[in-house]
Amino acid sequence: MSGGVDSSLTAALLVEQGHDVTGVYMKNWTKDLPGMKCPWADDLADAKRVAVQLGIDFKVFDFENEYKHKVVDYMIDEYKAGRTPNPDIMCNQEVKFKLFLEAALEDGADMIATGHYARVKDGVLKMAVDTNKDQTYFLYRVTGAALAKTMFPLGEYTKPQVRKMAEERGLFTAAKKDSQGICFVGKVGIRDFLNQYVEQVPGRIIDKQSGNVLGHHDGAIFYTLGQRHGLDVGGGLPYYVVGKNMDKNEVYVTTDLNDKTLWQTNVQLDAVHWINDAPVVGKYHIRVRHRAPLIAADLAYDNDRVILTLHDEQRAVTSGQSMVIYDDMVCIGGGIVI
């Protein structure tokens, strides 16, 4: 239980279904950041409050060290390498559906449940009924074995329904605003977050078309493909990042919205993960980022890599980001963009 509405209602529904429920708060991050207080203490209090409301046992699992190593360090290393990682996917893979699952089973649980908007049946991950809120994108790196021990009670409902049901039950967190930003860390800008761990090194912002130096930045690490803001380069049309060179610490930009590096149809995936069996070569659907529409794509293999040919070009397909693959409503896995 994170202290939000979703996990609160999840617990409530399980209780109503007659399960023997124990609420668990995962303590993964407690550090305040400049201009932003880490919400962990309030979240924990809210979670506990709901557990008391429901009359269930409540525990705190502490994964702070592991979260730092498996999620935060991974994230920082990726950024240092010039890529753009997705920490929340790593959090699900390494913490929620591994460490937490193991700890829960060891603690005597038969199953774990979370407030994710997704459905699972016999270890198969399906999109949520509420396709607008579907969170399978963040779950593609979970194993089928883990999912076999997992319940997602909210997968059958829409977010508005969840809010309503939470309110009907008088849950303390019924009206609490949805959390955003990096899972557990809070609503911090990635830039402010990275600033805590990497040194700012001034570099040049270069116009890809003319080669002119348009300005300077405090580190190429802070920029990602397709990014518009934060360049502090004005005059005429908006500039978008179309590349960077980590060795030279240079960021390349353009005003050309049709720049070919901004629109991809051929994508290679590394670190491929399948929830169950690897799919056969053929046509599937993919999404390049959370909440992006599903796009038809042809899947092929190249040794350990997966080659995807998208039927529609996608904007800012970025190295380090995840491309998740679907077979109809089933999320079968995915990989990381090279």
Add this chain to the structure above:
RNA sequence: UGGGGCGUCGCCAAGUGGUAAGGCAUCGGCUUUUGGUGCCGACAUUCGGGGGUUCGAAUCCCUCCGCCCCAG
């Protein structure tokens, strides 16, 4: 110091007598359990400085400062 041009928000840029468009950037908010994108809102009492003409000037005149171009 002959000729011509220019100087309007951090940047680009309208406006040539009637009381400062717009875009970019920036900031704030919304959307979003990553990054990013997108959307909405805010943002020059003031037009290089000083003087003058006028009911009224960024717009006309004088002057000073700065920059650019062509000549020498």
